[in-house]
Amino acid sequence: MAAKFGTSGLRGLVGELTDGTAAAHARAFARHLLDNGLVESGATVHVGRDLRPSSPDIAGQCMAALAAEGLVAVDCGALPTPALAHSAMAQGAASLMVTGSHIPADRNGVKFYRPDGEIGKEDEIAIASGAPAFAGEPVDPVAVGGDAPMGEAALQAYRDRYAGFLPAGSLAGVRIGIYEHSSVSRDVLRDILQPTGAELIGLGRSETFVPVDTEAVPDSIRAQIRRWTTEHRLDALISTDGDGDRPLVADETGECLRGDALGLITARHLDADAVVTPVTSNSAIASHAGCRVWRTRVGSPYVIAGIAEAADTGAARIIGFEANGGVLTGSDFQVGKAFLSALPTRDCALPILAVLAAAHQAGKTVSMLVAGLALPVAASGRIENFPTALGQRLVASLATNIAEREAFFAPFGGVRAIDLTDGLRVTLPGGAIVHLRPSGNAPEMRCYTEADSAEEAEALVLSCMARLRDHAGSGND
Template sequence: MPVSPDVLDAVVKAYDVRGLVGDQLDEAFAHAFGAATAQVLLPDGGRLVVGHDMRPSSPVLAGAFAEGALARGVDVVDIGLASTDQLYFASGVLDAAGAMFTASHNPAAYNGIKLCRPGAVPVAIDTGLGDIRDLAPQIDRLPPAAPGLRTEQDLTDRFAAHVRSFVDPDALRPVPVAVDAGNGMAGHVWPAVVEGLPIETTPLFFELDGSFPNHPANPLEPENLRDLQAAVRAGGHALGLAFDGDADRVFAVDEQGRPVSSSLIGAVVADRLLARHPGASVLYNLICSHTVPETIEAAGGVAVRTRVGHSFIKRRMAETDAVYAVEHSGHYYFRDNYRADSGMIAALVLLEAVAAADAPLSEVVAPYDRYAGSGELNYEVADQRAAMDRVAAAFADRGRADTEDGLTVVTTDGWFNLRPSNTEPLLRLNVEADDEATMARLRDEVADLVTTG
């Protein structure tokens, strides 16, 4: 039975596929989507690398997807269990298109697909994903093709060695760190990455379990950090790290269990990379703290502002040959990682910084911690455009505004960005100022304008 266009419209998002297993994503869907992916991304044949996370449905869906691709004459390299950044590495090192089966931080009932072209080049709705969505319902109408060849290849050790290449092993010293894998793919990859390094890991929830029996693998939610915070405080660790389900994002808490902003982590990593690549360009998205571009410029780098979203960032990295890019959401991109994001690389560079300082994380980030930020606040509104217009009108003569991605306004009191979500009926607000009271006033004023129409 052909896959339903209604289902495709529901599950194909701006940058990937996400849906409920059984109701929306099943073997028939995966087979058709795999065939359409092969046809769109590799119309003249080639290789497609397929990996999957630890969710119970992932091997089945990945297998059906691979069969669909094989039926269109594409060779499939099955790398099995992998983190998303491992899949991007495989796409780069094998020069193959890629498909990763994961729903990242979403609940257990969900699964999804992240795609890339050869060399880990991103695939978004306007760069291939929309074409795949449109082709999938009619893929069976295409004439048959000679089937491709399926092989298996475990790249975990090769990926781990690649991650270690971003630090100087001889400069590392024993660093006690608690790591919460959330029963996700970090539990599979982290031990390989730190093998042979003087990193003293206290593991939390390293058992691969896509039912997430301990807590959701979503470190953005404060309640999901509580186990890590308790372990850090109890064990005398220099810091704690928490990964999301597919381990492409990493978040940190300091030695007292306090969450550390991703912008601060990004600034620390930028400093270290610019020491090795003097004068290089570094990208930051427009909701990062102002400490990020200030750090880049102070280190002699060229700070380049970009929109939110990995497809924009990777494209801009290629244009500027940027060595690194920071997203406030916990994604960190590295030129020498095929411009792909990697939670593992960012975590290891951060540990190198802690080792070099011979100090806990709070002391490492203190020089960068100059502003008060709101974090990302979400507001559900019936009319996004009307709410944005109200805010723009209220601040028309109160600062410098631009609309590169939503509305960004820099005032004498601080700055804010208000932008629509790509996937939900939400407006997302980020505010920063010199101190907490000023930030709160600016935050509350904008929030009142958004919510009272």
């Protein structure tokens, strides 16, 4: 089985999922739920999907697999991952989302949710170990694509969740662009924002799947966002990845905000007493959050485990977020007239609304709000089509071989300190930071940097990615 669990769910090439692998994992998921008393035979499992072309077929196969284990799979149609999870959890049901999130359309994936929320690493291990027992078994996919009343109800519950977060009419006169592309959240975001009175301008809608990585926005998309911002005189632009669990926000100048800045603004706006975020988030989060901060490895299962740890210490207002901007609520929150029940899975709507609300309440532009955070300047990039195994070997070698590490970082002045929590995070002699890690979702190498200026941070990304290519090509891996 070539498809594997990554930082959030099962991922692989479409052919590696439609060959029965996705169905085998769905059966293993069902068996895991039943064997551990998380659901009873005959229980419903809500099944959703994003808008990439392979998702209906994979969803149909997964629904057939769930039925084979005695569960009732309910087609919820195309909807955002957080909307599916929110609705299923409210009804005490498990759920399954077919999505590759931000990765290209030749790939896809499956996310699994217990009745109490997103699965953890122990659940992943159980599902992965159980799936081979079902490999090769014939699958007769369930037809999907018709009416999906459960999905419509889930979308309405998601709209209702954020009703009153901002007072009605409070954003009158504010111009907000919605980069719609092929995001499954493109219409529901408009519905959520409509009562605020903002002027909403739809942009870039596409019926062909567009992969948008909110953690490493391509230069071509950044340039388009800047053009739209100028052309339409926007005060902000919002968007998401494919399944709506990662936000993208650009300010009134067309500059994209980093996801960790979105998370910090959200935590402050909700007056969090605990923040949980991976080591890839800005190093100054701990000193700027105004509360205790837990650092984790990359991936929502680790953030969820950190949320549980924070709760064990007595924290009552827990926010988790990742460098991609997705925010998880580990506690219930009341914001304006909106009651937000705990939703321990990434969500795009909350950070988008929090930024707009915080800027409105402070009487500031979005860029002024971000500047007020006074975070070190950070940048990130990725090398696509970089084999995962190669990236893992390369990072492991740099982490353990001191001479090789010193030689690699010699052009940057050497190494002052390292952190091996997830990948290799290096502090350079001048205080700048370089963090290298292979993606857990696709064959990509990620590079994160922090420096005193945007120019230096971006230059570090480009230089480090060039060094990685050269290092891999030289056989030093």
